[in-house]
């Protein structure tokens with residue numbers, strides 16, 4: 075399974091409009107993607123990357139296949155969700171399964187579209203949602219930490235370590251702060267915090283859904299969200315879901331002109347997809363040949379065999395070495411053969427840590 079971002083937000087803030095635009099994009103792309111599956115509430119979309127065209131031109135590839143990121147529409151958040159109101163429990167279970175949270179905030183005024191709390195205040199909305207998630211985490215840790223501590227006293231070292239790590243998150247939650255602010259002392263604590271799947275432990279991207287006229291510049295509401303995001307170390311993107319919904323209905327060749335007229339360099343969806351990708355600490359490596367130029371995703375810190383395993387588990391098992399060219403060298407020298415001549419094709423072994431943009435060819439015994 076690939077990486078997934080869950081789209082959350084209060085009712086009527088523009089989640090479905092945004093998700094539909096994303097899945098329309100996915101559906102339009104689907105013909106090009108052999109492994110693209112679209113479930114009702116999940117859309118896998120290609121991650122736009124301008125480097126691919128450059129590689130494909132040099133390698134003479136017939137096709138370009140982008141790497142994908144999943145988006146899940148998580149409906150049903152209202153105040154009281156942590157107590158099971160609305161679709162409460164289902165909602166929380168769905169969030170637990172995603173890798174990052176895309177939090178849509180209503181930053182547009184429209185008297186015809188009811189706001190669930192009766193006023194436009196994206197910062198207060200963000201707090202409402204975060205409070206529900208914090209309450210759910212608090213409740214779960216109030217139960218789990220004493221249990222783990224008890225097991226630890228009984229001699230279970232792993233439980234003892236988990237109790238120490240999760241106590242940090244619990245202390246923060248008791249102060250009304252999200253678990254993602256917990257600072258693990260070492261890799262082991264980090265692992266325990268990640269395994270706990272805390273709702274407020276996941277990275278957050280705020281999406282400010284503004285009126286059509288403010289898509290290029292943002293507005294006073296989105297400026298307040300940007301300040302809040304900065305203070306939290308979270309990401310923030312300004313889009314207009316109304317524009318995105320419009321764009322996906324247009325022929326691809328008509329889109330650039332429309333975007334330009336609005337003062338936009340690219341679609342908001344492209345920015346959200348990329349920001350989601352960054353949020354998850356992912357990086358891209360490429361494979362290139364006459365058939366296709368293809369982008370693949372690994373987590374930062376992945377080794378060459380890990381990367382081989384993304385393509386095929388057999389490649390990881392039988393990994394021998396990875397012929398690797400940095401993207402800049404591949405482009406500057408004009409492809410694999412010339413990079414090899416210039417001594418820029420490196421034979422990397424099992425411990426090599428993959429760098430973003432590496433063009434790789436795996437040699438394996440399977």
Ligand SMILES: Nc1ncnc2c1ncn2[C@@H]1O[C@H](COP(=O)(O)OP(=O)(O)OP(=O)(O)O)[C@@H](O)[C@H]1O
Pocket residue numbers: 083084085086087088089090091092149150182184187283284285286313314315316317
């Ligand atoms: N940027 C925008 N400017 C103006 N209207 C918008 C904008 N974004 C969304 N809307 C409109 O707001 C309404 C609510 O949007 P949408 O149904 O996507 O919200 P939602 O968050 O999915 O709601 P729910 O959780 O209740 O399903 C729709 O009528 C939509 O067209």
